[in-house]
Amino acid sequence: MADSLLKFMLGDGNVRGVAVRLRESWQEMLRRRRHEAGVQELLGEMSAASVLLAGSLKFDGTLVLQIQGDGPLRLAVAECQPDFGLRATATARVDDDAEVPSQPADFAQLTNSRGAGRCVITLDPRQPGQQPYQGIVALNDAEGHALRDLSAVLRQYLDQSEQIPSWLMLAADGHSACGLLVQRMPDAGGAAAGGPERADEDFSRAVHLASTLQRDELLSLEPEELLRRLFWEEQARVFTPAQPRFHCTCSKQRVAQMLRMLGRDEVESVLAERGEVDVTCEFCGAGYAFDLVDAARLFRDDIDQPPGSTRTQ
Numbered sequence: 001m002a003d004s005l006l007k008f009m010l011g012d013g014n015v016r017g018v019a020v021r022l023r024e025s026w027q028e029m030l031r032r033r034r035h036e037a038g039v040q041e042l043l044g045e046m047s048a049a050s051v052l053l054a055g056s057l058k059f060d061g062t063l064v065l066q067i068q069g070d071g072p073l074r075l076a077v078a079e080c081q082p083d084f085g086l087r088a089t090a091t092a093r094v095d096d097d098a099e100v101p102s103q104p105a106d107f108a109q110l111t112n113s114r115g116a117g118r119c120v121i122t123l124d125p126r127q128p129g130q131q132p133y134q135g136i137v138a139l140n141d142a143e144g145h146a147l148r149d150l151s152a153v154l155r156q157y158l159d160q161s162e163q164i165p166s167w168l169m170l171a172a173d174g175h176s177a178c179g180l181l182v183q184r185m186p187d188a189g190g191a192a193a194g195g196p197e198r199a200d201e202d203f204s205r206a207v208h209l210a211s212t213l214q215r216d217e218l219l220s221l222e223p224e225e226l227l228r229r230l231f232w233e234e235q236a237r238v239f240t241p242a243q244p245r246f247h248c249t250c251s252k253q254r255v256a257q258m259l260r261m262l263g264r265d266e267v268e269s270v271l272a273e274r275g276e277v278d279v280t281c282e283f284c285g286a287g288y289a290f291d292l293v294d295a296a297r298l299f300r301d302d303i304d305q306p307p308g309s310t311r312t313q
């Protein structure tokens with residue numbers, strides 16, 4: 001079955017949600033870049049989460065979900081475009097004694113072993129000239145205890161930054177990366193049917209039902225079937241499913257922009273040493289080579305660069 005993202009509403013419309021199941025896109029990511037098993041599961045969960053968040057926020061731009069780790073994992077990134085094209089990558093900390101484990105690993109150990117790991121969510125608008133919005137949460141709870149998984153971190157993010165009571169669950173293995181998000185509709189705009197108390201009740205009932213979901217069910221069931229099983233009494237209304245897919249936004253032009261930002265001296269020193277500059281996209285593994293001629297063009301074109309074109313790959 002193809003990848004699928006399914007938005008739904010429950011009962012009188014006081015509760016909304018998104019279910020996502022990534023198979024082909026997740027397989028494609030695994031084919032293109034191998035990661036240690038300890039990171040792979042987290043990357044899968046992050047991929048599913050980036051699609052869930054992009055599906056729940058009304059936003060026209062790129063959603064970037066980052067875990068900035070202070071354990072063996074230095075950085076993990078998942079990006080989702082408005083059309084649910086997605087990519088993800090992770091880098092381990094090299095200058096550290098602790099290696100990324102080769103077995104599925106404990107989230108807190110991997111990302112937050114000293115308690116200073118962070119989760120950063122950036123909404124980068126497609127419209128040129130608009131400022132990106134960034135929300136940051138710690139990987140600890142209010143008492144300073146390390147949160148045990150990514151779902152708990154994102155729940156905290158949605159409560160704090162978006163101020164929407166939310167429940168979510170994520171799971172990934174070597175075949176699929178899946179997630180389920182359930183949210184109480186905001187009161188603003190008079191959306192709550194039957195008043196705020198009724199909306200609270202509807203939401204807690206939905207969370208109660210969603211909490212019965214087992215990891216293997218989340219990983220194996222198609223979103224429609226999942227919703228039928230969990231919410232069969234709640235008159236779930238589903239919207240037309242969308243199809244997430246693997247899509248890397250790298251290009252020779254973007255790599256060129258990155259090299260321009262790196263500066264002429266840096267690029268020329270690599271050229272002098274190796275004869276060409278090779279850049280490999282850390283998301284999809286595509287290689288970009290710049291020889292002397294390319295490099296000369298890179299900086300000659302400096303003068304007629306369109307304004308605002310300073311994004312990196």
Ligand SMILES: [Zn+2]
Nearest residue numbers: 248250281284
């Ligand atoms: Zn790429």
